Amino acid sequence: MAETKIALLPDRGVVTVNGPDARKFLQGVITNDMALIDTQQALYAGLLSPQGKILFDFLIAPTAEGFCLETARTKTAELAQRLKMYKLRADVEVTDASADYTVAAIWGGTYSPKTATGEGPAPIWFADPRLSELGYRELTTLRTDWALGGGEAESATQDDYHAHRIALGVPEGGRDFGYGEAFPHEALFDQVHGVSFNKGCYVGQEVVSRMHNRGTARRRIVPITADGPLPDSGAAVTAAGVEIGKLGSKAGQRALAEIRLDRAAEFQDKGEALSVNGTTVHIALPAWVTFTLQDPSGTPR
Numbered sequence: 001m002a003e004t005k006i007a008l009l010p011d012r013g014v015v016t017v018n019g020p021d022a023r024k025f026l027q028g029v030i031t032n033d034m035a036l037i038d039t040q041q042a043l044y045a046g047l048l049s050p051q052g053k054i055l056f057d058f059l060i061a062p063t064a065e066g067f068c069l070e071t072a073r074t075k076t077a078e079l080a081q082r083l084k085m086y087k088l089r090a091d092v093e094v095t096d097a098s099a100d101y102t103v104a105a106i107w108g109g110t111y112s113p114k115t116a117t118g119e120g121p122a123p124i125w126f127a128d129p130r131l132s133e134l135g136y137r138e139l140t141t142l143r144t145d146w147a148l149g150g151g152e153a154e155s156a157t158q159d160d161y162h163a164h165r166i167a168l169g170v171p172e173g174g175r176d177f178g179y180g181e182a183f184p185h186e187a188l189f190d191q192v193h194g195v196s197f198n199k200g201c202y203v204g205q206e207v208v209s210r211m212h213n214r215g216t217a218r219r220r221i222v223p224i225t226a227d228g229p230l231p232d233s234g235a236a237v238t239a240a241g242v243e244i245g246k247l248g249s250k251a252g253q254r255a256l257a258e259i260r261l262d263r264a265a266e267f268q269d270k271g272e273a274l275s276v277n278g279t280t281v282h283i284a285l286p287a288w289v290t291f292t293l294q295d296p297s298g299t300p301r
Contacts, residue, residue, distance in 0.1 A: 004109035006138075006153035007161040013073035013098030014139060015058075015080045018066030021090040026060070026067065029086050031184060031208070033199040037062055041126035042137070044194040046173075046184060047082065052207025054182050055082065057173040057194070059137060061126045066092070068124055068139055072174045073098055086203075100141055105161045106153055107135030130192035131288065133168050163251035169223040169286040175233070176221050176248030176256045184208050185217035186258065190298065191289050215297035219245075219260050223286060226253040228279040237281065239267035239274050247276055259283065261296035268293065 017026060027034040032045035043060040056079045058071035071079055080096040087094065105128075123141075128134035165172065170192060173179055177187045189195040190212065197212055211217055224237075230250045237245035237257050244267070245259030257276075264274060264283060273280050283293065291298030 004106060004153040005156040005160065006104055006106045007156040007158055009103045009105055009158055009161065011073055011158060012070055012103040013076035014101040015069045015071065015076050016066060016095045016097045017069065017083065017092055019092040022066035022092050025087060025090040025092050029203055031189060031195040031202060033196040040129060042129045044130045044192060046189060046194060048204030049180065050204055052183055052204040053180055054173060054177065054184060054187055055179055061124050063124060070103060070137065070139060074174065075179065102140045104138045105135060106138065107164055131168060131170055134165065134170060162249060166249055166251045166254050166256055169256065171221040171248065171256055177258060183211060185211055186219045186221065188221055217297040218262050219258060220291065220296050221248060221256050221258045223284045224255050224257050224281045225284050226279050226281045230255055230279060231277045235276050237274055237276055239264065240272045261293050265293035
C-alpha cells in the first residue's frame with residue numbers, strides 16, 4: 001500500500017474573505033459557482049481580467065467566519081487588494097492572512113483527519129477539488145498545536161509534492177502559466193473543475209464563454225516526458241525548428257508545457273519530433289482530460 005505523504009507548502013498563502021456577504025460577493029467575481037460549496041468541501045477557481053485572462057487562481061474552503069482562499073504566496077497581497085477594489089458596499093472583510101496559516105498537502109495511501117489531536121482551532125481540511133489523486137489540503141493556524149496529518153503521514157518536501165502534481169498533469173499558476181497571460185481553457189480550468197459555464201456573470205465571463213462555445217481553445221498545458229535532461233522553465237518547445245510552446249514546471253525528466261496542440265498534431269502527422277533545447281520530448285495526455293491533439297478544445301463535435 002502506498003505511503004501517505006505530507007509536505008508543507010511555503011510557496012502557498014491564504015487570503016480570508018469574511019462577513020455576511022462573503023459568499024454572494026465571491027459568487028459575483030470568481031470563475032466557479034459558490035453553490036457547489038453546499039455539496040463539496042472546497043472549490044478551485046480564478047479571478048480574471050476583463051479580457052478573460054487569469055490574474056489569480058486559488059482553492060476556496062469555507063470557515064466559520066467566511067472563506068479561505070489558498071493561493072500563491074507571492075500573490076496574496078495583490079489578490080487581497082483586487083478583492084477590496086471589487087467589494088464596493090458588500091459587507092465583507094478581506095485580509096491577507098498568510099502570516100497566520102501553514103499550508104500542507106497530503107497525498108497517497110489513506111488519510112483521515114479525525115485522528116489529529118491538539119489544542120486550539122482544528123485545521124481547515126479538504127479534499128483537493130481539482131483531481132482526487134492530488135489528495136488533501138490542511139490549513140493550520142498559528143494558534144493551534146494540532147499535528148498536521150494527524151500523525152499518520154510520512155514527511156515529504158514541497159518538491160515532492162510538485163513532482164506528484166506534475167506527474168498527474170495538473171498545472172499551477174505562476175509555475176506553469178503566467179498570471180495575466182493565460183486564458184482559463186489554456187490552464188485547464190475546464191478540465192479541473194475551475195470554471196462554471198452556467199452560473200451567470202463574473203469578471204471576464206463573456207470571453208471564457210465565447211471560447212468554450214466556439215471551441216477555440218488551441219493552446220493547452222499538458223504533461224511531457226523527455227529523453228534526457230530538461231532546461232529551466234520558459235524554454236521553447238519546438239518542432240522542425242518552429243516554436244509551438246514553452247516549458248513550465250519540471251521534475252526530473254517529466255514536465256508540464258504550454259503547447260499549441262493542433263500544431264503538435266500537425267508535426268506528429270509529418271513524423272517530426274518535439275524537442276526542448278535539442279532534447280526530444282513526448283506529449284503524454286492524462287486519461288482524465290477530454291481533449292485530444294486533434295481537438296484541443298475538448299468541445300464535442
